[in-house]
Amino acid sequence: MAIFKRSKTPKEPVTPATETLVDTSIEIPPGDQLELVLVDAGGPVDLTENSVASPAAQALRDAGVELVVPLVSRGELIGTLNLGQRRSDQPYSTDDRRLLSDLSSQVAPAIRVAQLVREQQDAASERERIEQELQVASLIQQTLLPKELPNVPGWEIDAFYRPARAVGGDFYDYIAHPDGRLGIIIGDVTDKGVPAALVMATCRSTLRAASERSDDPAVILADVNEALVDEIPPAMFVTCLYMVLDPASGKVTFANAGHNLPYVRTTSGVIELRATGMPLGLMPGSDYDVHTAIIEPGELVLLSSDGIVEAHNPNGEMYGFPRLMGRVAAIGPNGDLLGDLITDLDAYAGVGAEQEDDVTLVSIRRLSSARDAAETFMEDSTTLTAFSVSSVFGNEREVMDRVTAAVGDELPEDRLQRLQTAVSETAMNAIEHGNRAEPELLVDVEVVVIDDRLVVSVTDHGGSRGSMDVEKPDLEAKLAGEQSPRGWGLFLIEEMVDDLSTVADGDDFTVRLTMNLKDTPELESHTMNSKGRE
Amino acid sequence: MPAEAFSYVIEPGDGVTVVRMSGDIVKESGAGFDSLGAEISGPVLLDFADVGFINSSGIALIVGILAKARAENRPVSACGLTDHYRHIFEITRLSDFMDIYDDEAAAAVSR
Numbered sequence: 270m271a272i273f274k275r276s277k278t279p280k281e282p283v284t285p286a287t288e289t290l291v292d293t294s295i296e297i298p299p300g301d302q303l304e305l306v307l308v309d310a311g312g313p314v315d316l317t318e319n320s321v322a323s324p325a326a327q328a329l330r331d332a333g334v335e336l337v338v339p340l341v342s343r344g345e346l347i348g349t350l351n352l353g354q355r356r357s358d359q360p361y362s363t364d365d366r367r368l369l370s371d372l373s374s375q376v377a378p379a380i381r382v383a384q385l386v387r388e389q390q391d392a393a394s395e396r397e398r399i400e401q402e403l404q405v406a407s408l409i410q411q412t413l414l415p416k417e418l419p420n421v422p423g424w425e426i427d428a429f430y431r432p433a434r435a436v437g438g439d440f441y442d443y444i445a446h447p448d449g450r451l452g453i454i455i456g457d458v459t460d461k462g463v464p465a466a467l468v469m470a471t472c473r474s475t476l477r478a479a480s481e482r483s484d485d486p487a488v489i490l491a492d493v494n495e496a497l498v499d500e501i502p503p504a505m506f507v508t509c510l511y512m513v514l515d516p517a518s519g520k521v522t523f524a525n526a527g528h529n530l531p532y533v534r535t536t537s538g539v540i541e542l543r544a545t546g547m548p549l550g551l552m553p554g555s556d557y558d559v560h561t562a563i564i565e566p567g568e569l570v571l572l573s574s575d576g577i578v579e580a581h582n583p584n585g586e587m588y589g590f591p592r593l594m595g596r597v598a599a600i601g602p603n604g605d606l607l608g609d610l611i612t613d614l615d616a617y618a619g620v621g622a623e624q625e626d627d628v629t630l631v632s633i634r635r636l637s638s639a640r641d642a643a644e645t646f647m648e649d650s651t652t653l654t655a656f657s658v659s660s661v662f663g664n665e666r667e668v669m670d671r672v673t674a675a676v677g678d679e680l681p682e683d684r685l686q687r688l689q690t691a692v693s694e695t696a697m698n699a700i701e702h703g704n705r706a707e708p709e710l711l712v713d714v715e716v717v718v719i720d721d722r723l724v725v726s727v728t729d730h731g732g733s734r735g736s737m738d739v740e741k742p743d744l745e746a747k748l749a750g751e752q753s754p755r756g757w758g759l760f761l762i763e764e765m766v767d768d769l770s771t772v773a774d775g776d777d778f779t780v781r782l783t784m785n786l787k788d789t790p791e792l793e794s795h796t797m798n799s800k801g802r803e
Numbered sequence: 804m805p806a807e808a809f810s811y812v813i814e815p816g817d818g819v820t821v822v823r824m825s826g827d828i829v830k831e832s833g834a835g836f837d838s839l840g841a842e843i844s845g846p847v848l849l850d851f852a853d854v855g856f857i858n859s860s861g862i863a864l865i866v867g868i869l870a871k872a873r874a875e876n877r878p879v880s881a882c883g884l885t886d887h888y889r890h891i892f893e894i895t896r897l898s899d900f901m902d903i904y905d906d907e908a909a910a911a912v913s914r
Contacts, residue, residue: 686887687887690858690887690891697858744866744895744899747866748866748869748870748873748900749870750874754867754870755860756859757859757862757895758859760895764894
């Protein structure tokens with residue numbers, strides 16, 4: 270006797286329970302005439318009496334099977350008990366058949382339950398495997414995306430990245446060029462999951478390597494294309510836009526490998542920065558054209574992946590480029606474009622809708638002036654104090670004391686002490702480096718509360734500084750006498766405050782120190798930007 | 804509030820010289836630190852209990868004292884730091900190169 274399991278995917282038969290039979294590897298294919306006979310039989314079917322001549326019936330007869338006992342559960346044949354000739358050579362009796370029929374009616378549900386349990390276990394294992402893959406893909410992406418926004422005086426750069434559950438291959442990156450220009454990259458790998466994440470990682474490192482050899486976006490993309498053609502699987506490719514920003518002049522130089530075009534919100538409306546080219550990794554020998562544009566003060570550039578424009582609403586309609594362009598056009602001069610877009614996208618897709626693809630947005634705003642930038646920042650703010658001091662050594666203490674008095678109990682003692690250190694260092698820098706300790710040049714100080722943030726702005730007017738690039742001092746080198754023991758100021762400022770930003774406008778240079786007034790997380794994830802938006 | 808003038812008192816002790824500092828450690832404290840550096844020898848415990856304010860120039864002066872001591876193979880330790888400056892000693896990694904104690908008694912226990 271043998272029990273055959275029936276399932277959508279043929280499995281190994283159960284080992285025969287007795288020595289009586291024979292070849293047990295006979296499957297009854299779905300739709301075989303014997304299947305229909307067995308389902309309808311209501312008891313054992315004697316193949317010596319039944320004339321059914323299907324392939325399965327013939328195979329069973331050839332294997333010596335005389336009696337087939339169907340195991341039927343909920344009208345579905347889930348297996349059979351196959352019996353050969355009785356050892357006594359006598360035909361199976363009525364009692365035998367009744368016994369077998371009773372046996373099958375009890376065994377069939379038990380086997381069915383076992384099959385269902387097995388199927389559920391298999392499905393759970395598969396789900397777990399997929400989930401682990403997604404976690405790996407997500408980890409790869411999140412590890413490689415920028416942890417911080419670049420600090421470019423006179424510009425406000427913002428980014429938003431939200432992966433789809435299946436993790437697409439979106440990425441963005443910033444690359445500082447030695448001449449002070451900033452490379453800004455956005456890309457999208459076809460496919461999803463681990464393969465896309467691995468290609469994204471390869472593409473990112475190749476872009477970075479190519480950026481060390483050239484500062485020409487067209488050359489960089491061509492180099493990366495040649496490298497990727499041999500590296501990535503067939504049918505996969507990468508769309509990518511590479512833009513180089515010269516912060517001083519506002520000139521952007523860019524090349525495009527099949528990516529969505531950047532939008533620029535100008536005073537006369539939204540324009541596209543047109544540039545075309547083959548996606549990376551698709552064809553060897555692809556050439557890219559380099560294009561340039563000037564971003565004027567007050568203008569705003571948006572780079573995006575197709576996760577936003579290809580999102581659907583519950584009616585199946587795509588978000589689309591016209592809507593995206595409309596939102597860019599409608600945003601106010603100091604509006605929060607990325608926040609607005611995400612709010613609009615989520616409203617469009619509907620509550621609880623699963624995001625179909627990664628959504629990546631990068632905005633680049635050229636501030637109109639330091640004063641405009643300050644006004645942008647001061648919207649809906651409460652000024653606690655505003656004063657000026659002359660650029661005389663020692664006045665940094667006065668600045669610190671007056672800021673402390675104005676802040677009062679807005680901050681707990683430990684965080685107030687941190688702010689004191691940061692303010693004193695910033696004021697000292699403004700006096701010593703910004704205003705070159707020329708007493709007639711003033712240092713302006715303003716302390717405001719905006720939402721849940723306390724912001725201290727310190728402005729000098731000496732025109733002597735252009736950036737606040739912070740490098741961690743090398744204490745070993747200082748202790749070994751290889752470096753000056755000085756050089757701790759900027760490092761301390763950055764470590765003491767929750768956010769540090771700068772705005773340069775002509776001779777004016779403003780350093781803005783921000784302390785969050787609510788509980789502050791120790792670290793921000795990469796999906797958060799300087800505005801704390803996820 | 805103007806800076807509090809920096810001063811110090813050197814107290815030779817059993818196996819370690821205790822330097823009791825007071826006032827602010829800022830750029831103007833440089834002369835005081837120069838003479839301090841010339842006076843001390845052997846293992847030193849810097850007592851910051853009466854120090855009010857330290858800025859980045861002050862950190863540089865402390866780095867200078869520590870560099871000189873390391874060149875002479877003399878251990879330097881510190882005590883009496885407030886939580887704020889203890890935090891700064893940690894992020895600047897000064898605490899990797901000098902033992903930090905709550906107070907002089909804790910420093911003595913460790914010896």
